[in-house]
Amino acid sequence: MAPSRRWAVVIGVNQCGYDVQLPALRYAESDAEAVCGVLLDEQIGTFDDGDVTLYTGANARWRDVKARLRELALDSTPSDVLLVYFAGHTLVPEWSSQLDAYLVTADLDAEALRHEPDNGLRMTFLKRDVFDVFEGTSFLILDCCHAGLYKDSHLRHVEAMQAYRKPVDRHSALLACPKGAPARESEEHRHGLLTHHLLRALRGEAGDGGRVSFMQMVNFVMEQTLQPEPVPLLGTWGPTTALVQPPVSRHDRRSLGAPANPGATRPCKNPLDDHASSITQMLGRVFRTDARLGRRSHQTDSAERVEIIRYALDAGSVAVVDLSSEVIRVVSATDRFNKEELRPLLELTAADAAHSPNAIPGQIVTNDTGRRLLCVPLPHEDDRTVRLIVVDPALALLDMGEPLAVMLRSIWESDPLDDPLQAEMQVLTALRSTFGRLPMTLYQHAFSLYQKLIGSMTMVFQPVVELDPRPSGVSIHSYEALARRRADEARAPVAALQMAHEWGDRFIIERDALLLDNAIRSYAEADEESAVQGTRPLSVNVAVRSLLSDSYISQVGNTLAEANLTPRIVTLEISEQDAIQPGPGERWPQKPLAYFHRRLTSLARDLRINFAVDDFGVGYSSLARMAELPLTQIKVDRAVLHHPLAVRELELVVQVARYACDLGHAPSARPVIVEGFDDEAPVTLKQLHDLGIHHVQGHFFGDITSTSLRPLDPDLQARIATLVRGEVHDERQAVAAGGGLRGGGPAVRGRP
Structure with missing residues (x-):
């Protein structure tokens, strides 16, 4: 750990700058010198020679002061301490918003500020470019008129969402008066009133045994019933950071931050x-x-x-x-x-x-x-x-x-x-x-960060293969767009995608909108370059909460139009891991399933897109949900394949998929897709085909997931047809034989 450094910048100006219509002060410069003397006092001071910079009179130039403060801010570490003191006049230009002021230095040119507003020492500069940047503990003392403006000096420089942010928690300040009020000099004390009592506090009238923290100094000053009343701002380390110490040798002093209860x-x-x-x-x-x-x-x-x-x-x-x-x-x-x-x-x-x-x-x-x-x-x-x-x-x-x-x-x-x-x-x-919650500034930072995280993902396309006992009938039925942190990764970034649920609807909807936009645009580009004949349907995952958001639905329509894709080829897959229920504070006019059914029916009509249930067999899966929602297909999670009663469960899913057709309410049964199929699945392709399940998605025939769209290799078509006919009993031997897409990679086991 770098040793703790304690810096001070002390400024005092009696005479005003060029053409500043303000009377000269008598004690501002001597006040700065007195404060500097206390900080460097051989017996009680806690600052070392060379670490306190004094600017007074003609030597107090705004360029020099700003350069020194900025240098200290950028060179700081969390262990450092910075104290800034100013005694003098302030200037609030007529053209300003009355939420900022200049600390008047010897070279301030008031007329030039209209065209060059940063040519001076502004309160906003101190707050934004010094104390907000300084990594350690910082203190400000302003003995000047309008000092209270410092509390609000940042408001005109931030966006509306940040207007009520909390001050820097390691920063404290003592301001001589509220905004619009004057600070006064005392002929009797030959000091500014604030500085007179501040010096009394530091010289031993405040504190415990001679050790005076910033907060103890502030409390002492506030007890003097000054008019106008000073304005204190106390941050985290104001109560504990000592400005002066008892009069003992520096060698014998304990650490400034020694614990109050050692051994605990x-x-x-x-x-x-x-x-x-x-x-x-x-x-x-x-x-x-x-x-x-x-x-x-x-x-x-x-x-x-x-x-x-x-x-x-x-x-x-x-x-x-x-x-x-x-x-x-x-x-x-x-x-x-x-x-x-x-x-x-x-x-x-x-x-x-x-x-x-x-x-x-x-x-x-x-x-x-x-x-x-x-x-x-x-x-x-x-x-x-x-x-x-x-x-x-x-x-x-x-x-x-x-x-x-x-x-x-x-x-x-x-x-x-x-x-x-x-x-x-x-x-x-x-x-x-x-x-449970974060301060608004951190929440906004997290939202921006999550947008970048989701926006940086790559979309790959995993084929849904249509099963057939004839090699020529084995084909690519459709694709599912899957997010990856990098194109060569086999696994989905589940942790990153699931983070949205910790943050609520805004993050979920933004995640789904960004993924949809990425998927549609990437698919349109891949389809143009593809050797596969005809544009295949595309599935994209979506959360229940996103489908209830009008902004997300608007994004779907705009993205499809910009990509020039026919809406009917797009299917939004609703995960069974999402509950269909009102959010906190919501009331739905119907029972949840009926309300959501009505919502999907309206969206399908207006957008001309399709909906499917995804991950059936996990989460909130139910036959009622699968049967009653207007779905064009049903996806069965791989967990069902490894269940002891897998075949019987799949039979039931197929019956539900045919239910609307059997009643005459639909022209055909909804397709059932088994996803996550691999060489370890205990159910064979022949069993699936015999049940009436003709679509499979997974890795059992090699890694055919890619950022491009490529046709199936003829050898792979032949092997899949052989498995569908049941002529190969050990499917793992078939996998070992190789195969995949033309130009495809090696087999990858496990669900993406």
């Missing part, structure tokens, strides 16, 4: 709303700093992850430790992790873990030397007790408590190096599922 363990707290910006910055350090970390090819995956976590928390070291036995075993660790030095804390952790292995997401273990361990339980296949141990993490991040523990566990379980997009979304989803 405590559960992490759960104040999610108070830590939105800390969460955002930590996500950035984990998922958007790969180049700064510098991946090393010889490192194992575990070693890389502990190093990522060490960097993200600005920690001394990080390790994964097995506490299951009397011998503490280090599974993986960063450099400088010293097990022997930390043994007392690790033994304390092990003792507590023995009583409550996974009762809480994380613990903070401390001792009287000021050392801290953040201990997070990690999942393991057996009953071992494994902990992620973070040594001396940055205080500003450590105070996140339980959200931090949840994030670390999710980071460990995800793939932050090879798939940072999905990994970051997994972390946010873990927070959502644990705490």
